[in-house]
Amino acid sequence: MVNAHGALMVLAETVSLGQLLTVRNVHSHQEVPCEVVGVGPGQADSSEIGIEFLKPAPFFWRIAFPPENWSPRSPEAKHITIAPTPFPKDRLSK
Secondary structure (H helix, E strand, C coil): CEECCEEEEEECCCCCCCCEEEEECCCCCCEEEEEEEEEEECCCCCEEEEEEECCCCCCCCCCCCCCCCCCCCCCCCCCCCCCCCCCCHHHCCC
């Protein structure tokens, strides 16, 4: 899970609460400093950690986030309705 303020991720390295890290986006090669704000159990040799960027970095993940005042009820919200595709008659079992 990611957002403009950090992420929740699984890490194989051992880290401590409050530890400072640098996170690199492997696609853009951009790096941002962050702090470990949560450490939880992971699986086998890993931990689930929460990191918080030292400064918000809304473009770090290269994901478009909706504005903070966005709501599904806002006029800009698009409702997508996908109509079911009829099953071909020749594929129906008799």
